[in-house]
Amino acid sequence: GAVVSQHPSWVICKSGTSVKIECRSLDFQATTMFWYRQFPKQSLMLMATSNEGSKATYEQGVEKDKFLINHASLTLSTLTVTSAHPEDSSFYICSAKVGARSTDTQYFGPGTRLTVL
């Protein structure tokens, strides 16, 4: 089946630094990629929707200047957490979708655990 990878799988950084997380669809071209955030023992909360070659659409309450999303190609999307703070510590998960229909399957990456000290 379709595989989505994320890199790094975990990262620890100091407060105030920026961290970049990569999301790649390995064996398919993704029309759309989504970025989610998951706090411990909670559900996934959508942060933004990313379409190749266009600006990401952010959910209400998500700071677009803090969480920079770049969707440079049909197989790569990046999330950069700028000036990270301890409250940004979370599990970040991306997903990729092949088609543009609601019924098309979203394939999820393994997630990236970010810890900000």
Add this chain to the structure above:
Amino acid sequence: AQSVTQLGSHVSVSEGALVLLRCNYSSSVPPYLFWYVQYPNQGLQLLLKYTSAATLVKGINGFEAEFKKSETSFHLTKPSAHMSDAAEYFCAVSRNSGNTPLVFGKGTRLSVIA
């Protein structure tokens, strides 16, 4: 707006027993519904999805779910639990037609007791 409610944040069953994880949805339009499983420190894996075809949907690992419009439910079942089924399960609904992301329930942690 679509939403899902998962009843029970934690379900515990004995190995070999029936697994029943509950999910109710709210939608102003015919929904598309999904069940995903998440193992510790991993992403989500699709178990099955309902896309307005057959109301009884069979998925991987012996799981199935039945769409019941009258009850606005999409409960997940498995006849006999296995130790490897222990994980977090999420029910999700597509937000509306078109290219939109999923809206997830809060999840149900399944524990399997030997």
